[in-house]
Amino acid sequence: MSDAAIKYESVIGLEVHAQLLTNSKIFCGCPVAFGGEPNTRVCPICLGMPGVLPVLNRRAVEYTIRMALAVDGRVAETSAFARKNYFYPDLPKGYQISQYDRAGEPISLAGGIEIEGEDGPRFVRLRRIHLEEEAGKSIHNEPGYDPDLSYIDFNRTGVPLMEIVSEPDIRSPREASAYLARLRQILQYIGVCDGNMEEGSLRCDANVSIRKPGDPLGELVEIKNMNSMRSMERALEFEIDRQTELLDDGGTVVRQTRLWNEEKRKTFPMRSKEEAHDYRYFPDPDLVTVEIARSWVDEIGEDLPELPDARMQRFVDEYGLPQDMARKLTENRTRADYFEACVSKAVGDTARSAAGEAAGEAAGGTSSEAPGGVAGDARTVSNWMLSELLRVQHENHMDQGTLEARIPPDHLAQLLGQIKEGKISGKIGKDVLDTMAETGKSPAQVIEEQGLVQISDTGELEGVVDGILAEHPGDVAEYRAGKTKLLGFFMGQVMRATQGKANPKMVNELLQKKLAGH
Ligand code: ADP
Numbered sequence: 001m002s003d004a005a006i007k008y009e010s011v012i013g014l015e016v017h018a019q020l021l022t023n024s025k026i027f028c029g030c031p032v033a034f035g036g037e038p039n040t041r042v043c044p045i046c047l048g049m050p051g052v053l054p055v056l057n058r059r060a061v062e063y064t065i066r067m068a069l070a071v072d073g074r075v076a077e078t079s080a081f082a083r084k085n086y087f088y089p090d091l092p093k094g095y096q097i098s099q100y101d102r103a104g105e106p107i108s109l110a111g112g113i114e115i116e117g118e119d120g121p122r123f124v125r126l127r128r129i130h131l132e133e134e135a136g137k138s139i140h141n142e143p144g145y146d147p148d149l150s151y152i153d154f155n156r157t158g159v160p161l162m163e164i165v166s167e168p169d170i171r172s173p174r175e176a177s178a179y180l181a182r183l184r185q186i187l188q189y190i191g192v193c194d195g196n197m198e199e200g201s202l203r204c205d206a207n208v209s210i211r212k213p214g215d216p217l218g219e220l221v222e223i224k225n226m227n228s229m230r231s232m233e234r235a236l237e238f239e240i241d242r243q244t245e246l247l248d249d250g251g252t253v254v255r256q257t258r259l260w261n262e263e264k265r266k267t268f269p270m271r272s273k274e275e276a277h278d279y280r281y282f283p284d285p286d287l288v289t290v291e292i293a294r295s296w297v298d299e300i301g302e303d304l305p306e307l308p309d310a311r312m313q314r315f316v317d318e319y320g321l322p323q324d325m326a327r328k329l330t331e332n333r334t335r336a337d338y339f340e341a342c343v344s345k346a347v348g349d350t351a352r353s354a355a356g357e358a359a360g361e362a363a364g365g366t367s368s369e370a371p372g373g374v375a376g377d378a379r380t381v382s383n384w385m386l387s388e389l390l391r392v393q394h395e396n397h398m399d400q401g402t403l404e405a406r407i408p409p410d411h412l413a414q415l416l417g418q419i420k421e422g423k424i425s426g427k428i429g430k431d432v433l434d435t436m437a438e439t440g441k442s443p444a445q446v447i448e449e450q451g452l453v454q455i456s457d458t459g460e461l462e463g464v465v466d467g468i469l470a471e472h473p474g475d476v477a478e479y480r481a482g483k484t485k486l487l488g489f490f491m492g493q494v495m496r497a498t499q500g501k502a503n504p505k506m507v508n509e510l511l512q513k514k515l516a517g518h
Pocket residue numbers: 011012013014015165166167168169207208209217218219220
């Protein structure tokens with residue numbers, strides 16, 4: 001970081017738009033879905049025809065209340081909608097129905113979330129959470145369209161959008177990312193938004209200013225058009241540098257809106273304060289004030305799923321996992337669900353096989369260590385998920401969902417069971433996992449097809465060990481003369497002779513015994 005960057009402190013506040021996962025649009029019955037033939041999910045209401053009346057989607061309000069409760073927001077008793085007037089071709093009515101403090105109380109005020117800050121935890125306060133309608137999508141110069149024309153797709157028009165506005169409490173681009181990641185995590189946990197930034201169902205405008213520490217807030221610049229966490233960080237870094245240079249050269253920052261250009265890695269001015277829209281907000285006369293009953297809010301609160309922090313803490317308490325592991329496992333809800341499904345399977349299988357052995361079913365006495373109980377299994381599952389599963393996912397360029405579908409939790413549990421029972425070694429288990437990811441087959445099937453069952457038969461192993469020792473009389477003599485390091489060499493030979501299938505623990509014991517001269 002440059003000296004200049006240290007001289008100033010950056011101040012950031014984010015406005016995050018989340019498309020809600022309702023079935024239908026906010027003021028009409030048209031379905032909500034991504035993509036599709038343009039202008040097929042439209043009706044007179046979302047097309048803004050004269051004379052139509054909007055009817056508020058109850059579920060959209062419910063989802064907003066859910067989010068408010070998840071971030072300790074204060075849910076309003078009455079909430080109202082306002083018209084935000086501006087002209088744009090993708091806005092057929094000439095106004096967007098939104099909520100604005102002075103013309104319509106937002107659904108939630110205050111609250112906040114804690115993030116991992118630059119120096120310790122940082123609490124980012126929220127200003128408000130409100131509901132509004134999505135505009136249409138303008139299409140310029142996209143493949144399949146005439147480059148000389150502009151097109152408009154109204155499928156998206158009227159999709160419910162929840163806007164979450166933070167106070168200017170964020171202090172660096174990295175903190176902005178942490179904040180956005182945290183919001184996305186909560187949105188996904190409570191099931192109100194899929195959080196997909198690439199598809200635009202989660203979007204963010206960033207407001208940034210700089211100041212000398214202790215000074216009042218500086219003039220802000222708003223940045224739009226960033227469609228990933230990474231590009232938001234880059235845009236903020238660029239903008240902070242730009243403002244720093246300006247001030248260092250004796251200039252002033254002017255309040256304006258700038259657009260991020262990902263290819264050029266720069267922001268460009270879009271409009272200044274003089275050109276700023278005067279939205280002429282006023283209460284929407286077509287919509288009645290929403291009265292939010294306390295009993296409804298309580299009901300929504302009772303149905304709220306376990307939130308990431310609570311789940312993380314429970315993973316620590318219930319499964320005895322270290323906090324950083326628990327945090328990674330609860331990073332997203334599907335991963336946390338996968339983990340718990342796998343642990344409950346693993347524990348179930350252990351209990352069943354233990355019962356089977358007690359009944360004298362498993363002859364041969366090859367089962368290894370005593371089961372480590374729930375915590376032991378959980379630790380094993382966690383280790384495998386956070387190292388091997390992630391490795392396989394990256395090596396195969398898969399997303400998490402695809403991998404979890406290829407290797408469902410009960411398959412991983414079965415694999416870990418096979419290793420625990422000594423049927424295959426941990427090393428071979430990793431190869432089996434690779435094949436499982438490629439084929440979607442169960443571990444039993446892969447082990448069977450590839451003949452990978454571990455050799456745990458004492459007689460068979462003894463034969464191999466005797467053969468190796470007979471082939472290397474010189475090394476045996478050296479070992480007996482004190483060069484005990486050679487044990488590893490013999491071990492390697494046995495493993496090579498058995499294609500890695502020998503039970504290492506048994507081979508080790510056999511070698512020690514034989515080399516001792518018994
Ligand atoms: P509104 O749009 O509601 O009138 P503002 O434009 O003041 O309010 O705030 C919009 C966003 O800009 C908020 O997220 C807020 O945190 C942020 N913000 C406000 N002032 C500053 C500032 N000086 N520097 C950076 N961000 C700011």
